[in-house]
Amino acid sequence: MAKLTPSQEQELRDAFNLFDRDHSGKITKSELRKLLRALNVKATDSEVQRLLHRMDTDNSGDIDFNEFKNAMARPFFKKYSxxxxxxxxxxxxxxxxxxxxxxxxxxxxxxxxxxxxxxxxxxxxxxxxxxxxxxxxxxxxxxxxx
The missing domain is CATH 1.10.238.10 (EF-hand)
Structure with missing residues (x-):
C-alpha cells in the first residue's frame, strides 16, 4: 500500500472512530453489522462474518485501526482513470x-x-x-x- 499523507490517515481515523461506536479501538461484528445497515447494505450474518474475516488479518475477531486502514486506504484514495x-x-x-x-x-x-x-x-x-x-x-x- 502507498504511504498515506497525514490528512488521509486522519480521514480514515475519523471514519474508523464513527464506526467504533463504543470507542474500544476495535470494530466488532455487531458494529460492522450496524454500519452496513446504516449504509442500507443488506447483508446476512454469514456475509458480515466473511467481511469481518477478510479485514481481520490477525484473526482477533474484530477490526483494529491498522486492519481498517489497510483494507480501506486503497479504495478510499484510489485515483480513477x-x-x-x-x-x-x-x-x-x-x-x-x-x-x-x-x-x-x-x-x-x-x-x-x-x-x-x-x-x-x-x-x-x-x-x-x-x-x-x-x-x-x-x-x-x-x-x-x-
Missing amino acids: RTEVMDAFKKFDVDGNGFISSKELENIMSRMGKHLSQKELQATISSLDLNKDGKISFDEFCALFD
Whole structure:
C-alpha cells in the first residue's frame, strides 16, 4: 500500500472512530453489522462474518485501526482513470449533451434513493459548476475525483 499523507490517515481515523461506536479501538461484528445497515447494505450474518474475516488479518475477531486502514486506504484514495470517470459521467449525462443538468442530477440521485430538494440540487450544482453556467461539464465533474 502507498504511504498515506497525514490528512488521509486522519480521514480514515475519523471514519474508523464513527464506526467504533463504543470507542474500544476495535470494530466488532455487531458494529460492522450496524454500519452496513446504516449504509442500507443488506447483508446476512454469514456475509458480515466473511467481511469481518477478510479485514481481520490477525484473526482477533474484530477490526483494529491498522486492519481498517489497510483494507480501506486503497479504495478510499484510489485515483480513477479518465475512462472510468467518463463512464460515470455518461451515466449522469442521460441526454448525451456533454453536461449534467439539475434534472439529470435529480433523476440519478432519486434512483440511488437520495431525494434532494430543489435547494439541495442547486447547492450541489453550484458547488461543482466552476464557470457558473448552471450545469456540470465533464471537466467540472472530473474535479470530484482529484
